[in-house]
Amino acid sequence: MTRTHLLLAPLCAVVLLGGCAGVKSYEREMLADPIMSFSRDPVSDQYVDHVYDVREGARGATTSQGGGCGCN
Amino acid sequence: MNSVFAAVITVRRGLCLCYALAGLLAHPYGMAAVLPDERVDAMYHYYEGGDVKVSGPALLVRRNVGDSVSVTGRYYMDSISSASPDVVSGGSPYKDRREEFGLGFDVLHGNSVFSAFVSTSTENDYQADTYSLNVSHELFGGLTTVNMGYSQGHDVVSRVDTSFESEVNRYSYRLGLSQVLSKSLLLGVNYEGIAEAGYLQNPYRYARVLGAYTEEIYPGTRDSQALALRLVKGFAQSSRPVGSSLRADYRYYRDNWGINSHTLGAAYQFYIGDRWLGDVHSRYYQQSAASFYSDNFQTAMTYMARDKELSTFQDYSIGTKWSWTFLKQRYLSVERASLNLAYDYIYFTYDDYTNVLTGQKYSFGANVLQLYISAWN
Numbered sequence: 001m002t003r004t005h006l007l008l009a010p011l012c013a014v015v016l017l018g019g020c021a022g023v024k025s026y027e028r029e030m031l032a033d034p035i036m037s038f039s040r041d042p043v044s045d046q047y048v049d050h051v052y053d054v055r056e057g058a059r060g061a062t063t064s065q066g067g068g069c070g071c072n
Numbered sequence: 073m074n075s076v077f078a079a080v081i082t083v084r085r086g087l088c089l090c091y092a093l094a095g096l097l098a099h100p101y102g103m104a105a106v107l108p109d110e111r112v113d114a115m116y117h118y119y120e121g122g123d124v125k126v127s128g129p130a131l132l133v134r135r136n137v138g139d140s141v142s143v144t145g146r147y148y149m150d151s152i153s154s155a156s157p158d159v160v161s162g163g164s165p166y167k168d169r170r171e172e173f174g175l176g177f178d179v180l181h182g183n184s185v186f187s188a189f190v191s192t193s194t195e196n197d198y199q200a201d202t203y204s205l206n207v208s209h210e211l212f213g214g215l216t217t218v219n220m221g222y223s224q225g226h227d228v229v230s231r232v233d234t235s236f237e238s239e240v241n242r243y244s245y246r247l248g249l250s251q252v253l254s255k256s257l258l259l260g261v262n263y264e265g266i267a268e269a270g271y272l273q274n275p276y277r278y279a280r281v282l283g284a285y286t287e288e289i290y291p292g293t294r295d296s297q298a299l300a301l302r303l304v305k306g307f308a309q310s311s312r313p314v315g316s317s318l319r320a321d322y323r324y325y326r327d328n329w330g331i332n333s334h335t336l337g338a339a340y341q342f343y344i345g346d347r348w349l350g351d352v353h354s355r356y357y358q359q360s361a362a363s364f365y366s367d368n369f370q371t372a373m374t375y376m377a378r379d380k381e382l383s384t385f386q387d388y389s390i391g392t393k394w395s396w397t398f399l400k401q402r403y404l405s406v407e408r409a410s411l412n413l414a415y416d417y418i419y420f421t422y423d424d425y426t427n428v429l430t431g432q433k434y435s436f437g438a439n440v441l442q443l444y445i446s447a448w449n
Contacts, residue, residue: 023215027255029313030306035341035349036317038250038260038302043113043132044393044414044442046148051119051440055420057359057381058325058333060244060264060298 105185105210105217107142107178110135110449121418121438124154135449140181146174146191170195176204183210197275199228206246219248219262231275238271256314260302268294279376281369289375290364296327300335309343316342330363331382347400351393351414358386367424380434384423391416391440399447409447416440 023031030036039045049062115130128149136142150170176189187206193199206221225242248262273290280286300323309315321337339353362382364375393414400408418438427434 023252023255025213028214028252030256030308031252031258033306033314033317035343036258036304036306036314038258038304038319040341041113041412041444041446043115043130043444043446044412047115047117047130047442048416048440051418052357055381056333056357056387057327057329057331057362058296058298058323058335058357060266060296060325061246061262061300061323 105180105183105208107136107140107180107185108134108144110142111446112449113444113446115442115444117443118441119438121440122420122436124152126150126152130444140179142178142180144174144176144178144189146172146176148172148174168195168197170198184208197230197232201226202242204244208248215252217250219246219250221246221248227270229271229275236275238275240268240270240272243267256306256308258304260300260304262298262300262302264298266294266296266298273377274379277379279369279378280367281372281376283368286372286376288377288379290377291329291375294327294329296325296331298323298325300324312343316340325359329382330361331359333357333359347397349395349397349410351395353391353393355389356386357388360384361424365424367426378425380422380425383425385420385425387418387420389416389418393442395446405449406447407449409445412442412444412446414440414442 034040053059053062111132111134113130113132117127117130119126128151129147130149131145131147133145134142148171150168152168152170154166154168170193172191172193174189174191176187179186185208187204187208189202189204189206191202191204193201202223202225204221204223206219208217208219210217221244223242223244223246225240225244227240227242228237229240230237243266245265246262247264248260251259251261253259269292272292272294273288277288278285279288300321302319302321304317304319306314306317317340319337319339319341321335323333323335325331325333325335335355335357337353337355339351341349341351343349361384362377364373365377365379365382366373367378367383369376391414393412395410395412397408397410399406399410416439418440419435420438421435422433425434426432
């Protein structure tokens with residue numbers, strides 16, 4: 001098993017377990033609140049991701065898209 | 073180049089496997105997916121740290137066209153003035169401006185949202201164009217959302233003081249998933265593989281060999297993989313369904329330049345009354361150096377870099393964000409509006425990068441400020 005497969009394994013495991021949560025539609029009031037979101041403010045999150053992206057070696061798996069450097 | 077294709081093929085195999093699995097498990101009576109919120113955000117951002125100042129506006133406008141199409145427009149500008157040690161060692165302080173324009177569409181079809189986004193970023197010495205496609209699909213009655221995305225970028229790198237010009241091609245593959253684990257717990261998993269080919273170094277930076285400056289030489293390709301896990305837990309309050317939430321993030325990253333990194337983050341968000349939303353958060357990041365990085369090479373090598381972003385370093389940050397909902401009842405076409413202020417302090421410490429101006433190991437603190445208005449239709 002390659003490292004790539006190891007990295008992808010958690011995603012597939014969660015898909016397989018997806019139907020097991022058993023949360024009814026009327027029980028999802030909490031989940032609809034903005035503070036339960038992974039990205040509440042897209043402009044702010046994209047900006048913060050960009051601040052780190054140009055100053056750190058790692059990139060990817062964040063909320064931002066787009067190009068450019070701004071770091072020369 | 074072979075390593076780029078190998079990474080792309082490997083990532084494609086993984087994507088095909090997971091998407092086939094997701095297709096088999098799709099629930100025929102799932103809750104319908106929804107388009108993103110109709111909103112307008114106008115921001116002023118400011119960064120100051122390491123003798124670099126970056127500030128400017130950002131704007132996001134997202135409107136629906138009919139019941140199944142959403143259009144997004146984005147503008148972002150960085151006004152940069154820099155005299156950081158690595159720049160000063162290779163030239164002189166400078167000023168620059170970067171502008172980015174983006175246009176995107178989201179189309180809702182059943183339980184799926186198909187998205188396309190185009191952006192172009194322009195500086196006087198760097199031009200970047202990016203095209204992105206994304207599809208998200210809800211399964212198991214809306215308990216699971218699977219995302220797949222592909223981006224392709226083409227950059228043109230140049231110098232302002234010479235006729236130098238070169239190119240970079242970038243390919244990004246994303247696979248994401250969010251899962252409802254209970255009525256107050258959400259899990260997010262995101263994977264992204266990026267393959268780059270072309271001129272990947274900075275034309276203004278220099279390496280050191282026995283103390284003498286020489287041109288940096290980077291490999292012509294870079295393949296990276298990142299996997300992020302996110303959890304959000306909500307806490308009920310007597311007056312509302314959820315009064316606060318705790319978010320925890322972890323990201324593992326590695327690439328074929330030898331950089332391995334770990335990122336940990338946590339945030340606590342809480343309502344105060346019916347108009348205020350507070351947020352306190354913290355983040356830790358650490359990485360190992362690229363295999364061809366050295367602060368001062370003892371002999372000339374095939375590849376040589378002295379970019380501090382490729383060295384061994386850590387950064388820590390703490391921050392807070394406050395949102396004040398100043399409009400809670402519909403006024404003209406605006407349903408709700410808030411004023412937001414965020415501040416972060418980041419501290420960087422480098423293990424093997426010397427500040428050439430002082431001869432000491434380099435470290436610096438940075439202040440990051442955001443002020444923005446958000447309005448929902």
